[in-house]
Amino acid sequence: MKDVLVIGSGISGMSCAVRCAELGLNxxxxxxxxxxxxxxxxxxxGINAVLEDNGEGDTVLCHVEDTLRGGGYLSSEEEVKGLCERSGEILRFLERIGTVFSVDENGKTAKRAFGGQSHKRTYYCGASTGKQIVSSLIMEVRHFEAAGKITRRLWSCFHSGLILDGVCYGALIYDETTRKLETIYADAVVMATGGQNTLFGKTTGSTQCDGYAQGQLFRQGVELKNLEFIQYHPTTLVTGQKNMLISEAARGEGGRLFYMENGKRVYFMEDKYGEKGNLMTRDVVSREMFLVNKDIWLDVSFLGERLIRRRIPEVMELCRKYRGIDISKEPIPVTPSVHFFMGGFAVSLDHETNIRNLFAVGECASKYHGANxxxxxSLLAAIYGGMKAAEEIAGRAGDDKHPDFSGYAARQTQVLEEKGKTESRFPVAYIRDLLAETMQKDLGIVRNEESLDNGITDVDYYLENADRIQYDNSVMTYFNYSLTGILTLARAVLTCAKNRRESRGAHYRSDYPEMKEEYASSTIISYDDGVYRTRPEGNVGTSINTERCI
Ligand SMILES: Cc1cc2nc3c(=O)[nH]c(=O)nc-3n(C[C@H](O)[C@H](O)[C@H](O)COP(=O)(O)OP(=O)(O)OC[C@H]3O[C@@H](n4cnc5c(N)ncnc54)[C@H](O)[C@@H]3O)c2cc1C
Incomplete structure (x- = not known):
């Protein structure tokens, strides 16, 4: 293969682009x-890894077991093993390209505890791990850009796939500067478009991640997986615009959750789960917070100002800046909020979808995280997935011929022109807001048949109207045409949640609170002209039972 189109330039997209370029692809x-x-x-x-010289008893198998257990054993052991086995190599790669990790008092690369881990294995770069990794990858991308191997296209949005008879030949891209659709043919297309935040409005993440690409490709025959598993992060700080993440590092450093009763603090997680209660996995903590149904606080003040400034400065700064709280003296009011999507494109071991030559990596793909x-x-999986897809693509023979999609491109251009003819302003943003309200209400931490049916009825109604409305010319064209794809994805998410009549990981049904054997598999969902079909895939794995990891 020669030419690869990577859509999305976060950590997964850039990792894939860099690895493709290293392997000689354009x-x-x-x-x-x-x-x-x-x-x-x-x-x-931070990012998880097991380093040979810094393990302190940790092993790749422990990392595998923690990941499988945390995800309710819904992921494939083989795939998770592949991920964990390369974690050390990935950390060294990041260091080589310029990512500077924090060091501890002994000069060793510092690591911290995160929820559900049997050993400390989260490496970090001060308070800005993502930013540091992104910066290093940007330098790598620029290096290959100068060498003519990578071409960057900004202000360009995915429109649809060029798919015929189960094979992908490229994509239609909408250029917001020329306001035109462009046909880009490629030997392989890699989707790296991130999560689905727009479905829920207020989350911890970016509204750039709207799930449109997933919804659109789903409409074009691409299968999606495990959409019902949506991670609510237990500790976020409510601000006007969004829910700001209070990093798990705060609990990793010893932070304690409590509520007040009769003037006394009740440390409910410790009471129920013992010493490690505050560091249970996110699904468990969020659910407990929901069930106690009280105002919850996170206390880190006992660490003292010096340690807080050294270990979790970003939490201190965020609380001071957005709520005027001095966390060295007072507790933080916290609430669970939508944070991560375990579901996404269903992909093979090599990150290929059910459509040949169409790949998906990073948060838009459903792969290593199971039910939680x-x-x-996630950072680890984003880099690993990008590399893995690149290596698969590089090993394949290309085909210079492709079908002619000019008729399809002309028809899509006509649709955009027709719909953009009026000066309607209201409906697109309005429907997006209604959708977020519906999803927050009907697909919360705890769901049931009635709430899911209500959600489906509402989203079907929005979908009917979305097809009819004119576009709002005061915003990016993408904001308009993405609506139907986003709504279709929302409908698919609700369908998956309705069809899993049990509780597992981040999917908790008040009407089916138990885990059930008959649902011990992943959910695959497909779309055929308005019909949403789910089917089970694979069986839940078993614990690899490494005693030291419990
Ligand atoms: C507040 C917060 C803190 C987090 N902290 C951690 C952490 O400490 N450790 C960890 O492992 N994980 C963490 N995560 C999760 C992790 O950051 C993400 O899962 C990961 O960065 C996703 O990378 P990505 O490349 O898949 O997607 P993104 O970084 O979201 O990139 C998506 C890209 O796709 C582009 N895009 C989207 N739609 C389109 C479209 N239609 N057309 C073209 N391009 C499109 C976007 O512009 C962007 O360039 C955190 C998440 C949040 C929100």
């Missing part, structure tokens, strides 16, 4: 905004 890297503005820069807490992701594993 890459076009497309995104609406510069990488410096991708959600990846928000990652603060462990903190620090």
């Amino acid at each position: 890459v076009t890297l497309v995104s609406p905004f510069p990488s410096e503005r991708a959600q990846s820069v928000m990652a603060a807490g 992701r462990l903190g620090g594993n």
